[in-house]
Amino acid sequence: MSAGFAQVKRFLRESSGLAIEEDKRYFIEARLRPVLRANGLAGFDELALALQRDRRSELARTVAETLTINETSFFRDRSLFAALADRLLPRLFSARAETRRLRIWCAGCSTGQEPYSVAMVVDEALRAHPGFRVEILATDLSRAVIEQAQRGAYSQFEVQRGLPVTLLLRHFTRRDDLWQVNDALRSRVTFKVGNLLSIPHDAGSIDLVFCRNVLFYFEAERRRGVLHRLAEVLASDGRLVLGGAERIADLCPQLQADPLTSFIFERAPASRPDRRA
Numbered sequence: 322m323s324a325g326f327a328q329v330k331r332f333l334r335e336s337s338g339l340a341i342e343e344d345k346r347y348f349i350e351a352r353l354r355p356v357l358r359a360n361g362l363a364g365f366d367e368l369a370l371a372l373q374r375d376r377r378s379e380l381a382r383t384v385a386e387t388l389t390i391n392e393t394s395f396f397r398d399r400s401l402f403a404a405l406a407d408r409l410l411p412r413l414f415s416a417r418a419e420t421r422r423l424r425i426w427c428a429g430c431s432t433g434q435e436p437y438s439v440a441m442v443v444d445e446a447l448r449a450h451p452g453f454r455v456e457i458l459a460t461d462l463s464r465a466v467i468e469q470a471q472r473g474a475y476s477q478f479e480v481q482r483g484l485p486v487t488l489l490l491r492h493f494t495r496r497d498d499l500w501q502v503n504d505a506l507r508s509r510v511t512f513k514v515g516n517l518l519s520i521p522h523d524a525g526s527i528d529l530v531f532c533r534n535v536l537f538y539f540e541a542e543r544r545r546g547v548l549h550r551l552a553e554v555l556a557s558d559g560r561l562v563l564g565g566a567e568r569i570a571d572l573c574p575q576l577q578a579d580p581l582t583s584f585i586f587e588r589a590p591a592s593r594p595d596r597r598a
């Protein structure tokens with residue numbers, strides 16, 4: 322492995338959490354080729370030197386963003402959205418009967434299909450709980466996907482991947498060859514650029530955190546660190562939702578799997594703020 326490639330790999334691990342296997346070198350080269358060209362860099366050795374000079378430069382951000390994997394779709398993992406409608410939201414509505422306020426965070430939201438799917442379920446649930454305020458924050462490391470999510474315009478192919486026709490017609494309007502999210506749904510979600518490796522200290526307490534299919538690409542040590550922070554920002558009775566195939570084994574003793582669903586987690590009793598001295 323060239324020294325330059327090893328340094329670029331280390332930069333990615335430290336800046337976004339992304340773990341890259343040696344056999345992905347050609348994939349990485351292909352993705353970064355336009356960035357190298359645009360910045361007049363001859364290869365990984367020159368890129369490594371530039372990143373070493375300034376890890377907060379525009380080039381550094383672009384490199385981290387270019388290598389994100391943004392695969393997503395509406396209502397990805399149907400069973401989760403059924404659990405959200407049938408179990409997670411009703412429980413929270415009754416637990417928050419006094420404050421009448423819920424906070425939801427979609428971390429690693431990609432181009433917005435996930436938070437808009439959550440917002441559609443929330444919209445339906447609010448019909449039975451009209452006085453509640455539900456804030457949905459959606460963040461991603463990549464500025465490009467956040468801008469796309471904020472625009473809320475999706476192709477026919479994108480809406481066909483998972484969005485039921487009734488919801489498409491209720492929440493979207495056809496504009497030319499795209500489907501535009503209606504203002505009412507769009508205003509339910511606040512989008513921001515944010516890195517999971519630096520979750521702000523004032524982020525808690527959040528009732529539902531979705532962090533699906535993001536940590537999957539991280540090496541174990543980073544995954545452990547992020548899970549630990551996510552456990553801390555959860556409300557004492559909050560829930561963390563991972564991707565359908567994601568398991569945390571014993572990476573994070575502060576979290577325990579929900580007895581009914583293997584990818585939904587709650588705070589382990591000893592880590593709940595109201596149980597600590």
Ligand SMILES: C[S@@+](CC[C@H](N)C(=O)[O-])C[C@H]1O[C@@H](n2cnc3c(N)ncnc32)[C@H](O)[C@@H]1O
Pocket residue numbers: 336337338339389390391392393394397428429430431432435460461462463466515516517518532533534535564
């Ligand atoms: C595969 S997509 C998953 C999108 C959505 N959560 C879902 O399950 O459909 C992963 C997203 O995580 C984002 N991501 C990767 N590393 C991140 C980090 N350190 N902080 C915040 N977002 C990150 C990527 O930019 C990408 O959009």
